[in-house]
Amino acid sequence: MTAAQPEGAAPRRGRGRPSRTETEAESGPGTRDRILAAAREQFSERGYDKASIRSIAKAAGVDSALVHHYFGTKDEVFAAAIEVTFEPAQTVVGTVGQGLDGAGERLARFFFAVWENPATRTPLLAIIRSAVTHEAAAKVLRAFVVRRLIERVEADLKVPNPKFRAELAASHMVGIAMVRYVVKVEPLASADPEEIIALVAPTLQRYLTEE
Amino acid sequence: MTAAQPEGAAPRRGRGRPSRTETEAESGPGTRDRILAAAREQFSERGYDKASIRSIAKAAGVDSALVHHYFGTKDEVFAAAIEVTFEPAQTVVGTVGQGLDGAGERLARFFFAVWENPATRTPLLAIIRSAVTHEAAAKVLRAFVVRRLIERVEADLKVPNPKFRAELAASHMVGIAMVRYVVKVEPLASADPEEIIALVAPTLQRYLTEE
Incomplete structure (x- = not known):
């Protein structure tokens, strides 16, 4: 059988x-x-x-x-569930290096495309809640983020310490997700994504490309 | 009695x-x-x-x-406990406006002074965990952050939409806290704070002051 x-x-x-x-x-x-x-x-x-x-x-x-x-195991099911949620992120990561011009803005736009869609926002919120409260889940997320996202972006960047730079850019997005979608502090919680992108994209661009 | x-x-x-x-x-x-x-x-x-x-x-x-x-109530005890944790933050907030030159760097340095100290890191981690998993705690944190931190910084900034700018700066710090202290992704988890400050301070400065 x-x-x-x-x-x-x-x-x-x-x-x-x-x-x-x-x-x-x-x-x-x-x-x-x-x-x-x-x-x-x-x-x-x-x-x-x-x-x-x-x-x-x-x-x-x-x-x-x-x-x-x-x-x-349960951790392995969690890892596989995370993987599906991040599949589109892996695509965007692949395109970051195809041209570093405008990479910061593409990253910011991708972030909002994923988070403004309830179908993708819900599992992301679940992942954040799990990782914040359970070390086992944090460990799975950590391994996944490093192997699948950071290490891929890193290869395309031309800056010193590219992994560190990629994480700094990612951390900004994580913080916006926390303030806007989790704790929901105004005015960030209901600001127009375009208004946020206009200010954040240059920051991401600087982290990803400026030496 | x-x-x-x-x-x-x-x-x-x-x-x-x-x-x-x-x-x-x-x-x-x-x-x-x-x-x-x-x-x-x-x-x-x-x-x-x-x-x-x-x-x-x-x-x-x-x-x-x-x-x-x-x-x-329990929510009111939580609010009072939060308040004590953020007391030093309220001091720094007061000093941001005393001179906008270098405000970004002062904010970044203050952030690490609080988070690198286990005595202040522990209650902050507890607040994040509570706010992420319980709407009642998120509501208390939200009201507190707006009333005690954002509204005070806002008054000192000379940029359009100062509340939004202050929150954007705060969100970056929240994200670094998540990646470094909660999920603990390397290399950000063990990077020298000075290395992070050098890259992040100009971002905060831009959010707080650039028109």
Whole structure:
């Protein structure tokens, strides 16, 4: 008995194998995506603490063993859920280096495109809440941010200490997210994104390019 | 039976009056400060959720009614605990306007003086955790930040939309706190503060003064 392998997925082997005969619904090619969607929903709604492999499996309508089979531990499911949320960020990161002219403004515009959209804002808020309150979640986020975002941007920058510069730019965006979307302090909470971009883009540009 | 009034304190009247005879230890002039210290400790260690008037009273060695008497509700104790943490910030805010030359650098230096000191970092981390996870705490923080910090800085700035500018500067600092002290992403987590100040001070200066 082996789970059907969805395209592009590399299920973990050797532990957490499904322990009962799977139905078509459980092992179909959409299963992995369905588990991930359920994971994002569980982490968003219940928080890192209360979300569990069991609750994720239940929400996805599959056996807990199948969640283990595809992803491993709860931390690994969290990492995979984060990854999907940041997929568009990885694209923008790739384009930063294609031309450093205007990179600061592109970064700022991308930030608002993601945060002003409730569909992407909700999982990001969940990730921030988890990382702030649980060291395990912070560790997963930290590893992910370094490996997938910072190390990619870094390669394209021509400044001394590019990783440090990329993080400084990212930290500004994180702070705006905290003040605007989490604590919601006015006038920043309801300012026109264009007004913020006009002031912040030159800062990001300076961090990313000025020697 | 009335609690002795510590200097400068204005105990609330009309509700939550102590219900049993107080000992000298309970009503002495240091009582209010002892309750506040216990509140900061409880909010730091247990989080906003689990800290209660009862647990704060117990840690301070006083009756719950006395905590009510001095501060009112749990939100009001939280507000008072926040206030003490931000007292030095209010001083720096007052000095920003005394000369706008170098205000960005002074702000950045003040930020690190507070965050690099474990005694002030711990309650700040607790405030961030509470505000991120509990809307009630976010509301208290929001009201406090606007009334005590932003509105004071604003008056001294000569730029258009000074409140917005002050918040943009503050948001950058909040983001650095998140990346360096909460999520702890390297190299920002262990960079020399001077290295960060050198890059960030011109940004803050621009937000606070450039038209």
